[in-house]
Amino acid sequence: MAFIPVNEPALNGNEKKYLLECLETGWISSEGPFVDRFEAEFAQRVGRQHGVAVANGSAALDVAVAALGLGPGDEVILPTFTIISCAAAIVRAGAKPVVVDVDPITWNMDVGQLEACITPRTRAIMVVHIYGLPVDMEPLLAIAQRHHLAIIEDAAEMHGQTYRGQPCGSFGDISTFSFYANKHITTGEGGMVLTDDAELAERCRSLRNLCFQPQQRFVHEELGWNFRLGNLQAALGVAQLEQLDGFIARKRAIGQRYTEGLVGVQGLQLPLAATDYAENVYWVYGLVLDDGVPFDAIEAMQRLKAKGVGTRPFFWPMHEQPVFRKMGLFEGEKHPVAERIARRGFYLPSGLALTDGQIDQVITTVREVMA
Incomplete structure (x- = not known):
């Protein structure tokens, strides 16, 4: 595979x-x-x-x-x-x-x-x-x-x-x-x-x-x-x-296919499809593990990689960056939401060249890992 x-x-x-x-x-x-x-x-x-x-x-x-x-x-x-x-x-x-x-x-x-x-x-x-x-x-x-x-x-x-x-x-x-x-x-x-x-x-x-x-x-x-x-x-x-409108349509189709395949999987927060002011363009398709899941994003990504699926972690918060801490910035600051999703969030293959077959394979693999 x-x-x-x-x-x-x-x-x-x-x-x-x-x-x-x-x-x-x-x-x-x-x-x-x-x-x-x-x-x-x-x-x-x-x-x-x-x-x-x-x-x-x-x-x-x-x-x-x-x-x-x-x-x-x-x-x-x-x-x-x-x-x-x-x-x-x-x-x-x-x-x-x-x-x-x-x-x-x-x-x-x-x-x-x-x-x-x-x-x-x-x-x-x-x-x-x-x-x-x-x-x-x-x-x-x-x-x-x-x-x-x-x-x-x-x-x-x-x-x-x-x-x-x-x-x-x-x-x-x-x-x-x-x-x-x-x-x-x-x-x-x-x-x-x-x-x-x-x-x-x-x-x-x-x-x-x-x-x-x-x-x-x-x-x-x-x-x-x-x-x-x-x-x-x-x-x-x-x-x-010249192709941007088609790219946006494809990104939204990728997001919809992922959501349809992953909705209901226990322990996963899926990306919000829309707000009252915008519809998601799914630059990436992110997942956040619930607190009850007994492993973090790093382990989830390792399990997916072992099964042939590439992933990438969420951003790490600025107030926790070692380079800024060394400069004396953000001393003692806590921002719990960012800290949590940085540790429990990652995103799935989301590129425009992704095929429907590949998406389905990723969905199957995520379901196996979460099971």
Whole structure:
């Protein structure tokens, strides 16, 4: 029985055609025409005025934080249950990350905890939409407006998702996406910063390109990064974007098939199919083991691997990260929901190339392990 990987992308559109065009024309660097095209078309899809393509989603976060001028003395609120890139961008800028716990059902940040964390030093909220459902944005936007806070919206996992009909990635003062191989749209590695503010967009372009100056290219007033995206990667992105609606439909079909096969299995919390503001796009299909299950996520994943099924653990909370503890951050903090799902949560194979037969095999294997 062949091993089922946790992710395999679908590359069945114009990817090869566009890559060959890059090779035949010689445009393989960040100067190529597919970069501008990808920026424009992706920004349009998300309902944004400006897109700035970068090397990866983590780079997008670094650029976004820097472009907003966040630094020493500033505080940024974010969920503790997220990838380390989010907090790392804040810490690298010299600002302080302040974390909140997450909702046990949606696994997104608990918006009800935000206002208690706001101090005179709070400058921004970093929204991170998790795994397939968006954060409840209406109350969050009201809080941000009331306290005059900027919003950084990390929509890395939300390609094609909407909140009350409005695209995820269209809410923040500045928003970020990732195009890693496990995302709905992939460029292998890649990311993008989106905004409606022309001045902010121009600052992002400068920061991603070493802060070269138009008149004196090699004279630098400040430090930026070489975070450029190449034309080859952008060509992949254009081809993938053309298929996004089909990808979303397939992801939802995968999620529905998993749910139909796993509903009623004792000891498992399945992902929520929908809220009143969004239908799950199942970036990944996550499971959380009930407290009564006599093993944790690590052991469950080992058992599944032994039977030919790849998995991946849930995020580890920011307040429990050793690297941040060594810096003196989050001392004594407890966020029980994030701590629990980090230890008891994992996700199943969820890639777009997954076949129905493979899904059924995974379902059978999960049932065997839980039995």
